[in-house]
Structures are given as C-alpha cells and as structure tokens.
C-alpha cells in the first residue's frame with residue numbers, strides 16, 4: 001500500500017470544511033445512511049472502514065451498535081478519538097487491506113468515497129477479501145461507488161470557505177486529486193493543500209472484485225442517494 005497520510009494537514013478542520021462545502025446535504029446524507037443501516041437490525045457488530053472523523057461511527061455507537069472504526073490516517077483517527085469521549089468505539093489504525101483485528105461482524109461499511117482512495121486492483125481485491133474474512137456468514141457490506149462525474153475539477157466558495165479542487169487525469173481512470181483551501185474561522189484564516197492519487201472504479205470492476213472476495217450485490221440503494229453522486233450498494237457475504 002502506498003504510504004500516504006491522508007488529510008494530515010486539515011483533519012482538524014475536515015468536519016467544518018465538509019459542512020460548509022456540502023451544506024445541509026451533508027447531514028442529510030448521514031441521516032439517510034443511518035436510516036438504511038437501521039433497517040438491518042439493532043445492536044449490530046459494525047466495522048467502519050475509512051471511518052474518518054466518525055461521521056457515521058459516532059452516531060451508530062450512540063444508537064447502541066458496537067462499532068469498530070478502522071482508519072489509516074492517524075490525523076483523522078485522532079479527531080474521532082477526541083470526539084469519542086466515552087470511548088464507545090474500538091479504534092484501529094489500519095487500512096481496509098491491512099486490518100488484522102477481530103472477526104465476527106454483522107456489517108462492514110466503506111462509505112463516502114473510501115473506495116476512490118484505493119488505486120490498485122490487487123489492493124481493492126485484498127480489501128474486499130479482508131472484509132469477507134471479518135464478516136459473519138451472510139454478513140453485509142455497505143459501500144458507495146463514486147460516479148465518474150465526481151472526478152471533475154470545481155471551486156466551492158461559500159460561508160468563508162474557498163475550496164479549489166482539481167482532478168488531473170492520469171489515464172485509465174487514475175487521477176491526481178489536488179485541493180487548495182482557504183477557511184475563515186472567526187478572525188483566524190486557515191490555508192492548506194493536499195495531493196493524493198485517486199481512482200474511478202466502474203461498477204463492473206467493483207462487481208468483479210466483490211465476486212473474487214466472495215461477496216455479492218444484494219440490493220442497489222442508489223436511487224435513495226440520488227444527490228450523492230455515487231451508487232450505494234448493500235452487499236452480502238456468500
């Protein structure tokens with residue numbers, strides 16, 4: 001796996017940047033995701049891969065699920081830890097491929113563009129194989145698959161945020177993601193830059209990798225997430 005410390009310089013501002021960038025839709029996306037998960041049962045053992053700062057992991061724990069948050073960025077995990085004051089969540093510094101902790105989960109998650117950070121097919125398959133390994137028989141796996149349109153350059157200027165996102169095509173659905181951001185926080189002005197490789201995975205590529213790992217698409221929930229610019233698939237271990 002390429003050694004990249006995702007969002008190291010702005011993990012502290014990640015929530016604020018996303019709230020200003022996506023507006024009310026950001027909370028709505030969280031609400032819809034939690035609503036979908038609630039249909040799968042109560043008191044579940046859930047593993048959240050690429051948990052970030054805990055957007056989904058924290059409310060799931062508050063709802064009574066037992067949550068393990070797996071995150072390769074120390075900076076992002078530190079933000080999650082700072083919010084998880086009752087330490088309800090088991091935290092793990094690892095990627096989806098490298099997680100080697102306990103098994104027996106009812107549900108695994110990899111949502112909000114996590115798959116786009118994986119750029120090699122062997123890593124995608126290894127990630128899905130690891131998901132299948134840690135799930136109980138018939139355990140579920142909820143993923144989002146960013147559509148190609150999301151890999152488009154754009155500028156967001158809103159509420160003291162100027163976020164300039166550029167995608168440089170490297171061919172064959174590989175991109176270099178560049179972000180230059182200026183954030184006004186009261187009298188303080190924060191600026192940061194980040195560059196990281198990303199990949200657009202076609203639905204067929206994702207299906208093939210799922211199949212290699214012994215996972216299948218159970219239900220396509222994309223129409224319920226029409227604004228997300230991503231397909232939402234509930235998969236199952238076969």
Ligand SMILES: C[S@@+](CC[C@H](N)C(=O)[O-])C[C@H]1O[C@@H](n2cnc3c(N)ncnc32)[C@H](O)[C@@H]1O
Nearest residue numbers: 006050051052055073076095096111112114117
């Ligand atoms: C856009 S954030 C989404 C965070 C969270 N899932 C959410 O819904 O808010 C993507 C996260 O995926 C993490 N990530 C990147 N590569 C990963 C991998 N191979 N396995 C697991 N997580 C990864 C990044 O560090 C980042 O925190």
